[in-house]
Amino acid sequence: VWGNIGASELQAPLLDDNDSSPEENSQDFFFGEDSIAQKQRLKESSIFKNLQSWRLAHMIVKSGADLKEEQFAVQLIQQFDQIFKLEKLDLYLTPYEIVSLGKSLYLMGLLIVWYFVLDTDFGLVEMVKDSITLSSLKQKIYEKQMGSLRQFFDTYYGRRRADKAKDNFCRSLAAYSLMCYFLQIKDRHNGNILLQKSGKIAHIDFGFFFTNAPGKGLAFENPVPFKLLTEYIEVLGGVRSALFQKFRRLFYQ
Numbered sequence: 001v002w003g004n005i006g007a008s009e010l011q012a013p014l015l016d017d018n019d020s021s022p023e024e025n026s027q028d029f030f031f032g033e034d035s036i037a038q039k040q041r042l043k044e045s046s047i048f049k050n051l052q053s054w055r056l057a058h059m060i061v062k063s064g065a066d067l068k069e070e071q072f073a074v075q076l077i078q079q080f081d082q083i084f085k086l087e088k089l090d091l092y093l094t095p096y097e098i099v100s101l102g103k104s105l106y107l108m109g110l111l112i113v114w115y116f117v118l119d120t121d122f123g124l125v126e127m128v129k130d131s132i133t134l135s136s137l138k139q140k141i142y143e144k145q146m147g148s149l150r151q152f153f154d155t156y157y158g159r160r161r162a163d164k165a166k167d168n169f170c171r172s173l174a175a176y177s178l179m180c181y182f183l184q185i186k187d188r189h190n191g192n193i194l195l196q197k198s199g200k201i202a203h204i205d206f207g208f209f210f211t212n213a214p215g216k217g218l219a220f221e222n223p224v225p226f227k228l229l230t231e232y233i234e235v236l237g238g239v240r241s242a243l244f245q246k247f248r249r250l251f252y253q
Contacts, residue, residue: 030140030156031197035129058129063122065207067100071123073206074098077179084175091175091250092168094194094202096126128204130197135190150234153199165199170236170243172200173228174250180226185209188227 039056043049074095081093100123132140137152146152157165179185186208194202236243 029144030137030152031130031132034197058127059124060127061122062125066121067098067123067125069209070206071098071100073183073185073209076183077206080179080182089250089253090171091178092172092200093175093179094128094172094196094200096128096202096204097124098126099124128194128196128202131194131202133191134193134195134201137195138190148234149231153235157199166235166237166243167246168199169195169201169232170247171250172202173232173236174247176201176203177226177228177251179203183209184211184225193227 035058042056043054046054048054074097077093078095081095084091084093100121102121102123138149141147141149141152146155153162153165153169180188180203183206185203185206187205188203192203192205194204196202233239233244236247238244
């Protein structure tokens with residue numbers, strides 16, 4: 001399950017210009033419990049809360065799959081992220097950690113025995129905090145009768161914050177479009193793309209890249225270098241908007 005752990009019920013009203021920012025809401029209908037508020041809540045109940053080294057790690061255990069290829073893909077994306085920063089490019093990637101543990105799990109000196117068979121391949125995957133998959137988000141948009149992804153941006157963030165969120169969306173969209181083009185990342189359905197509370201997108205699940213593809217390869221993915229949907233362009237304001245021109249400039253820069 002991707003995205004931050006939070007309430008499945010509506011916990012806070014949609015943001016408008018008179019509401020607090022998304023980061024100031026501990027819980028909301030779309031992104032669940034805020035990661036900072038969750039950290040504070042769990043730390044208060046922890047017997048180790050007085051330790052300076054106390055940290056909260058958001059991880060999932062993924063079993064039944066060899067994560068070595070995906071770990072390699074994430075390492076490549078981390079290198080691209082460093083290159084973008086060194087070249088001072090306005091491109092946003094969200095690298096996360098993957099640790100392939102093979103057929104046994106030995107963590108922090110403790111052998112952890114799970115209910116599944118120990119010869120199953122599995123590993124640890126860092127979660128992208130304060131995020132939701134586009135597939136889950138679109139279901140919630142349908143429930144709130146918003147109509148479109150662009151309407152979500154305008155309603156959730158409000159007029160004062162929508163411009164910044166859309167700018168983050170533009171920069172991250174350009175960055176991951178380049179990643180999909182360079183690494184030929186496939187299987188880019190809405191369950192493998194996250195929207196973060198800041199407006200940035202992030203891609204997950206890199207089991208298929210370069211010449212590897214699901215099954216025998218999806219024919220409609222072969223001629224497509226990266227995923228750029230009409231609804232993404234609508235969030236940017238259309239093909240004649242300043243943000244879409246910025247997307248094109250960042251992509252070719």
